[in-house]
Amino acid sequence: MKSYKVLFVGSPGSGKTTAIRTISDIDVVDTDAKVSDSTIKRKRTTTVGMDYGKLSLGEDSVLHLYGTPGQERFKFMWDLMVSDLANDASALILLIDNTRNYPFRDIEYYLSEFWDYIAKRHFIIAVTRSDLKNDPTEADYQNCLKEKGILAPIIFIDARKPMDVMDLIMSALSQEENINWAEISHRVAMTELKKRNLDPDSPQFEWLRKTRDVPKISIIEAAMQVRGIIGATHLNEKQVQTDTSRHDLECNELFRSLAKLAAAIENKAPQLDQIRNISLHAPYKESISVFLEPDQALGLLTNSSMTHTQIRRQAEDLLQWSDNVENT
Amino acid sequence: MSKILNKLEGMAGTDYSALVINNRPIASTFSKEEMLYLKLSQQAFVHIFKQADKIQANDLYDEAHLQLGQRRLLCFRLEDNILYISMLPQTNDIQKAQKVIRGAFSVLRKIASASTHQPQKN
Structure with a gap:
């Protein structure tokens, strides 16, 4: 029996589990757990x-389909x-949401x-959820x-459609x-046709229900559900506060000031790379961090037990999902 | 002095470093190409600590980071007027760098103290 392997990787919610489930002949062995961090905004399980x-x-x-967990932790x-x-997989498929x-x-x-x-294997990029947002384009x-x-x-795909996933394979x-x-x-x-059932409450739609979009919550609400984050403030591209977990947060002014400093440095030295983060630390003391994007910034006050890497992971994920960008 | 900085860089996993007293680098391993990062970050860190001190009169922050693209600049405030600035590649371990540099605080303070009491030799 000859066996092939393909590995699916990608950010949380990009559709790895769905893609594998869509074409697998067997019930997928998954290790989904209830979401406990900023991913809560998009998915109920991860x-x-x-x-x-x-x-x-x-x-x-036979083809063995493997999917990595999306979260960096x-x-x-x-x-x-x-x-x-x-x-010994033949290819790596990177799913991009x-x-x-x-x-x-x-x-x-x-x-x-x-x-x-990737260097030693076939590499494919599969873009998902383009039905919800068509930009960036294939070009x-x-x-x-x-x-x-x-x-x-x-390849632009809908991970829920077997023939789309077959194109990838x-x-x-x-x-x-x-x-x-x-x-x-x-x-x-044919299997897909047989599986079709118009009753949306049937058990076979359970995986769809689990991965469907949930009501959106703001970046600040999502941030405050992350263990270790004590305070959060969102700023727009003009360093104006758009949302905060607490208006009396002492470091709100500092968040603004650090975001303004980043903008000033970028004006002064445009030849340098973009400033992505400014943070303050001290032993046994809460950390203050500002994560910057061209169109938004997120200020976080975090427990001293959170490492810089943990803070960065959460901040980057929150900024990736933020709905506040268009509102600003 | 640069030898000590080089040794510390090797242990911390940083690329370049400098000891700054009263806004002037008394020792630096920053290359000519990377000097702009030192100059700019030095001014930025002074500003960052100044702003932070406004909300924390006691128990001051003694460490600040600035990430520019793939480069991370770490600054440790040894005294009010003494800063140790280093540059860390993005892929390197921040926690390790923090631990190693904090462990070398006393040595860095001694160097800073010695240099303020004798003329700098190149």
Whole structure:
């Protein structure tokens, strides 16, 4: 029996679990847990271990589908999968959620994290949720990859549609011969037809219900649900406060002042890279951090127990999901 | 003096560093190309601490970070007028750098103290 493997990676909510579930012949082995951090804005559950599914490619060959957990705090699983479980995978499929505020930053991040792995395998970018936000376009993604000197197929998909995911798989295994894609596609399509059930409360729609959009909450509400964050303030591109967890927060003025300083430095030395973060620390003392984007900034007051890396991860994720950008 | 800074950089995983007294670097390993980062960050850190001190009269913040693209500048306030500034590549471990540099505070203070009592030699 010949076996192939494909690894799905991507940010939380980009559709890794959904894509695997959509075409797997078996019930997907998932490790979803209730969301406990800023991801709460988009999903009710998140993968904490890994996803595993299987697709038969014929009588004597099978495709194993692996998905990493999206959140950076489960990075140890990425290492484990890359070095062990999916070390012999044929391809890496990077899922990019088009509704994130800065999707190109996700490409940059995953390229840097999986570079050694990608260099030896077929690499594909799958853009999801473009039905909810059509910008950036395919041309934008192509330009982004061109600037990085990378050649990779960019495929826009709906991770819930089996034939869309099949396109990805066919591209991932395009160099493999002796696979009857027509037959597999037909089987996947027929299975999908059989599965169709108009009753939205039927158990088979449970996974859809789990991953559907939940009512949106503001970046500040999402921030305050993260353990370790004591206060949060959102600023617009003019460093004006748009939302805060507490109007009497002592450091609100400091957040504004640090954001203004960043803008002043960028004006003074435009040749330097953009200022992404300014933070203040002291032993056993709450940390003050401002994370800056061209169109918004987030000030956070955090417990001394939170490391800088933990604060950064949460802030970057919150800024990626922020709805406040368009409001400002 | 630069040798000590180089050794500290090796242990902390930083690329460049400088000891600044009264807004003037008394020792620096910043290359010519990276000098702009030192000049700019030095002014910025003075401003950052000044603003922070306004809300914290006691128990002052003694560490500030500035991330410019892939570069992270770390500044430690050893005394009111003494700063230790270093540059850390994004991929390197911040916690390790923090721990190592904090562990070297007494050495850095001694160097700063010695340099204020004798003329600087190149």
